[in-house]
Amino acid sequence: QVQLVQSGSELKKPGASVTVSCKASGFTLPPYSINWFRQAPGQGLDWLGWINTNTGKPTYAQAFTGRFVFSLDTPVTTAYLQISSLKAEDTAVYYCARDRKIIDFDVWGQGTMVTVSS
Amino acid sequence: QSVLTQPPSVSAAPGQKVTISCSGSSSDIGNNYVSWYQQLPGTAPKLLIYDNNQRPSGIPDRFSGSKSGTSATLGITGLQTGDEADYYCGTWDSSLSVGVFGGGTKLTVL
Numbered sequence: 149q150v151q152l153v154q155s156g157s158e159l160k161k162p163g164a165s166v167t168v169s170c171k172a173s174g175f176t177l178p179p180y181s182i183n184w185f186r187q188a189p190g191q192g193l194d195w196l197g198w199i200n201t202n203t204g205k206p207t208y209a210q211a212f213t214g215r216f217v218f219s220l221d222t223p224v225t226t227a228y229l230q231i232s233s234l235k236a237e238d239t240a241v242y243y244c245a246r247d248r249k250i251i252d253f254d255v256w257g258q259g260t261m262v263t264v265s266s
Numbered sequence: 267q268s269v270l271t272q273p274p275s276v277s278a279a280p281g282q283k284v285t286i287s288c289s290g291s292s293s294d295i296g297n298n299y300v301s302w303y304q305q306l307p308g309t310a311p312k313l314l315i316y317d318n319n320q321r322p323s324g325i326p327d328r329f330s331g332s333k334s335g336t337s338a339t340l341g342i343t344g345l346q347t348g349d350e351a352d353y354y355c356g357t358w359d360s361s362l363s364v365g366v367f368g369g370g371t372k373l374t375v376l
Contacts, residue, residue: 183365185311192354192368192369192370193303193305193311193354193367193370195356195364195365195366195367197365198365207363207364209364209365210364243310243311245311248316249299250298250299250358251298251301251356251357251358251365252299252301252313252316253301253303253311253313253356254316254322256310256311256312257310258310259310
């Protein structure tokens, strides 16, 4: 079964870091790119950016540069999203999604809830 | 604030038809394919329409997509209570080389 399996919920204190994983199951990540999204409670989807699984090159949406880092493991089976210097406003569900072409997300992870609270 | 403009909410009775609009510009919708996603409460988004009007396998033909100029439309016929969800449009912005999305439309089936 083709799916993306994300890591479990996280509770972090402000200023800490968190890493969310997104593992491909039933398919190989290249040639698909992996995109990351954030959805704050009761809000819409924010596109964080994407990572090219062939080259490892990440591209970040303007609002998500600096504290957000996309990476891959070797061999390429899992994508990672690391967020540093966490703030309360980072509290959200984070999704990864497989992109078949450009903005054609046919497989989504189940989501990872990240809660930032002191 | 989202780049693509969608109505915050739409509603219709079971069995009726509804359309959801998505408005952009020449650098995004005007020159790229549009996709649509359905997000049922508490679940991850699901691809409904890609390449403006193509349905993935398993998506019923009650769902349709179209594009004209810098706007796109999602149509849903034969509304069912199970269609109550948030719907998002998305495309690529060729000028900025970024993905752009609508703020989402909440569909209520009365």
